[in-house]
Amino acid sequence: MASSTFSPKRFARDVLRNRSATAGVAIIGFMTLAMIFGPSILPYDPNDMDFMAILEVPSWTHPFGTDAVGRDVLARVLYGARISMLVTIVGVALGGAAGTLIGMTSGFVGTWVDPVVMRIVDLLMAFPIFVLALFLMLVLGFGIQPVIFAIALVYVPNFARLARNTTLSVKEEPYVQAARLMGQSNLRIMLREILPNIAAPMFVQLTVGFAFGIVIEAGLSFLGLGVQPPDPSLGVVMADGKDYFLAHPWVITLTGLTLMVIILGLNLLGDGLRDILDPRLRKRSMA
Numbered sequence: 001m002a003s004s005t006f007s008p009k010r011f012a013r014d015v016l017r018n019r020s021a022t023a024g025v026a027i028i029g030f031m032t033l034a035m036i037f038g039p040s041i042l043p044y045d046p047n048d049m050d051f052m053a054i055l056e057v058p059s060w061t062h063p064f065g066t067d068a069v070g071r072d073v074l075a076r077v078l079y080g081a082r083i084s085m086l087v088t089i090v091g092v093a094l095g096g097a098a099g100t101l102i103g104m105t106s107g108f109v110g111t112w113v114d115p116v117v118m119r120i121v122d123l124l125m126a127f128p129i130f131v132l133a134l135f136l137m138l139v140l141g142f143g144i145q146p147v148i149f150a151i152a153l154v155y156v157p158n159f160a161r162l163a164r165n166t167t168l169s170v171k172e173e174p175y176v177q178a179a180r181l182m183g184q185s186n187l188r189i190m191l192r193e194i195l196p197n198i199a200a201p202m203f204v205q206l207t208v209g210f211a212f213g214i215v216i217e218a219g220l221s222f223l224g225l226g227v228q229p230p231d232p233s234l235g236v237v238m239a240d241g242k243d244y245f246l247a248h249p250w251v252i253t254l255t256g257l258t259l260m261v262i263i264l265g266l267n268l269l270g271d272g273l274r275d276i277l278d279p280r281l282r283k284r285s286m287a
Contacts, residue, residue: 021272027265044072080232091151099159107167200277211266
């Protein structure tokens with residue numbers, strides 16, 4: 001039996017009481033609504049070109065201005081943010097699931113499995129994440145699916161290391177020992193006893209991973225290795241504006257500010273969730 005139960009009502013109450021988490025939810029909620037409904041409300045298609053409105057400055061007609069071929073930048077940013085967030089969420093979620101399973105298995109089984117797996121993880125973590133992502137893109141190719149797999153693979157070591165460390169501290173708990181004495185299989189113990197009790201730090205890591213994952217996607221797409229034109233993503237839109245940044249800075253600047261707001265919201269949410277889900281930080285904040 002797990003040591004504690006999760007209460008959605010209590011969790012929601014704790015989120016509302018935490019300023020960082022509340023601010024993060026508000027920012028991400030607003031940006032999500034803008035991404036979902038914004039492209040439908042705006043009268044412009046993100047790929048429609050208007051050669052009579054090339055590089056117009058921001059105005060009521062075009063709040064983020066237009067680019068070098070007359071496309072509405074706001075429409076491209078909102079539609080591109082959809083793609084960037086979708087790619088990031090799927091990639092980080094896949095990496096988190098795989099890394100959690102690998103790390104949990106390594107920590108629980110032990111024997112020769114643990115040192116072998118951890119040495120491989122250490123080797124992968126020796127490379128900077130973005131450099132590793134660049135290498136994987138060169139191997140996997142360009143496009144949406146390769147960038148999803150690249151993001152997933154670079155995050156496996158982070159989640160594996162965290163899952164292994166938390167599993168080591170949980171597997172000696174009385175409820176895990178009781179499950180062993182009852183003759184439950186290792187798989188059942190890991191899924192029913194250990195996973196629920198290491199879920200909190202993994203969930204926080206997932207939220208923080210989204211923040212840096214969207215930077216990886218934007219960086220790869222900016223370099224032409226990720227999402228490919230004409231499909232817009234935040235990196236693609238910024239790449240479109242780099243050639244005329246000095247004379248017409250609004251394309252890359254306003255797109256970059258949108259990216260910054262999304263990252264800020266994710267980081268605030270991650271910090272708030274860490275404070276809420278970590279018992280030691282919870283006690284400190286209540287003291």
